[in-house]
Amino acid sequence: MKAVCWMGREKISVENVPDPAILNARDAIVKVTSTCICGSDLHLYDGYIPTMQQGDILGHEFMGEVVEVGRGIENNKLKAGDRVVVPFTIACGKCFFCERQLWSCCDNSNPNYWIAEQLMGYSPSGLFGYSHMMGGYAGGQAQYVRVPFADVGPLKLPDGIPDEKVIFLSDIFPTGYFGAVNCNIQPGDTVAIWGCGPVGQFAIRSAFLLGAERVIAIDRFPYRLRMAKQAGAETINYEECDDVVEALKVMTGNIGPDSCMDAVGMEAHGKGFLYLLDKAKQAMRVESDRPIVLRECIQACRKGGVVSVPGVYGGFDDTIPMGAFMNKALTMKTGQTHMMSYMQPLLERIQKEEIDPSFVISHRVPIDSAPQMYKIFRDKEDQCTKVVLDPWADGLAAA
Amino acid sequence: MGANVEGEHGNEHHRQFRAIQRWSGMVGGGALAVYGLTRRSRSGLALAAAGGLVAYASSKIPCEGMEAEARNSVVVNVPAEQAFQFWRRLENLPSFMRHLQSVTDLGNGRSRWIAFGPGGTEVTWDAEIVQERDNEMISWRSLPGSEVEVEGSVEFHQAAANRGTQIDSKVHYKATKQWLKALLPTILGRYPHFAVEQDLRRFKALLETGETPTTEGQPHGRRSQLVGLSRVIDPNQPRKPGSYERALEGARRRA
Ligand SMILES: NC(=O)c1ccc[n+]([C@@H]2O[C@H](COP(=O)([O-])OP(=O)(O)OC[C@H]3O[C@@H](n4cnc5c(N)ncnc54)[C@H](O)[C@@H]3O)[C@@H](O)[C@H]2O)c1
Ligand SMILES: [Zn+2]
Numbered sequence A: 001m002k003a004v005c006w007m008g009r010e011k012i013s014v015e016n017v018p019d020p021a022i023l024n025a026r027d028a029i030v031k032v033t034s035t036c037i038c039g040s041d042l043h044l045y046d047g048y049i050p051t052m053q054q055g056d057i058l059g060h061e062f063m064g065e066v067v068e069v070g071r072g073i074e075n076n077k078l079k080a081g082d083r084v085v086v087p088f089t090i091a092c093g094k095c096f097f098c099e100r101q102l103w104s105c106c107d108n109s110n111p112n113y114w115i116a117e118q119l120m121g122y123s124p125s126g127l128f129g130y131s132h133m134m135g136g137y138a139g140g141q142a143q144y145v146r147v148p149f150a151d152v153g154p155l156k157l158p159d160g161i162p163d164e165k166v167i168f169l170s171d172i173f174p175t176g177y178f179g180a181v182n183c184n185i186q187p188g189d190t191v192a193i194w195g196c197g198p199v200g201q202f203a204i205r206s207a208f209l210l211g212a213e214r215v216i217a218i219d220r221f222p223y224r225l226r227m228a229k230q231a232g233a234e235t236i237n238y239e240e241c242d243d244v245v246e247a248l249k250v251m252t253g254n255i256g257p258d259s260c261m262d263a264v265g266m267e268a269h270g271k272g273f274l275y276l277l278d279k280a281k282q283a284m285r286v287e288s289d290r291p292i293v294l295r296e297c298i299q300a301c302r303k304g305g306v307v308s309v310p311g312v313y314g315g316f317d318d319t320i321p322m323g324a325f326m327n328k329a330l331t332m333k334t335g336q337t338h339m340m341s342y343m344q345p346l347l348e349r350i351q352k353e354e355i356d357p358s359f360v361i362s363h364r365v366p367i368d369s370a371p372q373m374y375k376i377f378r379d380k381e382d383q384c385t386k387v388v389l390d391p392w393a394d395g396l397a398a399a
Numbered sequence B: 001m002g003a004n005v006e007g008e009h010g011n012e013h014h015r016q017f018r019a020i021q022r023w024s025g026m027v028g029g030g031a032l033a034v035y036g037l038t039r040r041s042r043s044g045l046a047l048a049a050a051g052g053l054v055a056y057a058s059s060k061i062p063c064e065g066m067e068a069e070a071r072n073s074v075v076v077n078v079p080a081e082q083a084f085q086f087w088r089r090l091e092n093l094p095s096f097m098r099h100l101q102s103v104t105d106l107g108n109g110r111s112r113w114i115a116f117g118p119g120g121t122e123v124t125w126d127a128e129i130v131q132e133r134d135n136e137m138i139s140w141r142s143l144p145g146s147e148v149e150v151e152g153s154v155e156f157h158q159a160a161a162n163r164g165t166q167i168d169s170k171v172h173y174k175a176t177k178q179w180l181k182a183l184l185p186t187i188l189g190r191y192p193h194f195a196v197e198q199d200l201r202r203f204k205a206l207l208e209t210g211e212t213p214t215t216e217g218q219p220h221g222r223r224s225q226l227v228g229l230s231r232v233i234d235p236n237q238p239r240k241p242g243s244y245e246r247a248l249e250g251a252r253r254r255a
């Protein structure tokens, strides 16, 4: 089959690899009909997530048709022929954490838990296509993929609803929604959201769905800010203003946003001395992340407010304004999304036409174009917001 | 580890040593790994692999000397009865203890254990149940005359707040002759505490989910030579003594 492989930093290639097979009783094999490139994949592309190995198959946003299930899966749960969208977190459904719906913290799905424990104390769940520290599972930017614990994650889809409306249930729609849920939005609240990428876009719309009165969206790309405006957000282009924290203060009558969301993560862009310092430290590998947005969120948030962090961080971060965080009595909520709690309710919202997630797609291309598309998406060229790959379209032959 | 570091004092010393090792290795090794992995060159990957090694090895105490003891515990989200019964059927042990090929029940509380030895050989011993209390504990030991003397025990306690069953497991291995001491790391892995920890995690996954998570046998694209090295440092693989050092040496030469 064809699969998008990580061959090193900024090196992606579409390779011919063997088809996946059932390895455990609760596995399923899914024939992929649509798969996407995520902002999280860019952290791999840029080489900031450790424990990637040359040849790893990428991708954690995918959907398709079940072609085979292991003998441990009951027929009423999942069977060949079912059309499914698969969450990017792998969860067993039985452990302490799964029982408490902390799906992305599942205790039993990461065979390499011991590597993650070195870095984090305890290991989060396994993820598709996201480094050996996170399980080393082959990803879904491929024609077929093996899905472990397939009786827990995959959401069965009704016929008739096109891929492009439901593919984002695999990650970014629930992630934006989870980011907004974590904001603990009360009627009339103002939510500030850094990052108008796909996650930010879904977060903006989710914040309104959850009752926010005002959403203030922050980015530097006009086409992304335009998309945020279309959802009803006010916007700040941080390149055109001296100080985002000050601008938010003015916009909120000196109170500050009730909650601040970092939908940017470890590779934030910025300006000024601290940004250059972070960049230098990251280049020298003495700091793993550039927490520019996290710092701004903490500074900008109103007293007693919430900082919600769906943006991904990898390791150790410097100069976090802990004094502001403590003295302003803030709360921080974060995590890889607890996918299984949100997929079904969000599917219902799509069916009721409260939202059509396909708005975010800018590129639909054959899987063979993945290497170029990683670069275009990373560099925000060609007004790129979200890339959907078709694993079966006739493109060039795999390398 | 190695020769009996026991008693309160020994344990305290051991804990501190482990903590220091863990943190120093983590910061240094972790940074090295991140640094190496984010460089483009081949030597970058070697650095990454080496960094991974430092981070991994520093939190483990190696197996040396004539004796090895290891213990660990885990909370499993099932009733004590279920955990006890699974363990008590000794034939089940190889399903989560990677160093074992098979355990056969010989009747009368006796059993034959076959472990993976060096270079594809087998190490065999017969054992007997010393004591057992339903749903509470089991202990066993090898019969006199075994080349490797083995003692093991496992206890099952109800975990706090209805979180299932806390399992405490302990094993003690002793080589009876000097030349047999090389067997210990092949049986127990180079880091016995870690081996027992991994066994217990697999036990937990198996009881809670019916399987142990794996990626062994999944597809991938072209691997670099150095990926072979990381396969060797993968503690899930039963290892031949010295293969780890040889692989590291080879990687150094190539880089
Ligand atoms: N928690 C989860 O489960 C989860 C799931 C998916 C993605 N993510 C993370 O969410 C983040 C965003 O993902 P995406 O797909 O939208 O990526 P993206 O790269 O398309 O979007 C990031 C946006 O942030 C903007 N940005 C950069 N620096 C900024 C700054 N200083 N201030 C304001 N905006 C800034 C960029 O211009 C860009 O538009 C990533 O870190 C990704 O890893 C998390
Ligand atoms: Zn994603």
Ligand SMILES: [Zn+2]
Pocket (backbone or CB within 6 Å): A091, A092, A093, A094, A095, A096, A097, A098, A099, A105, A106, A107, A108, A109
């Ligand atoms: Zn679980």
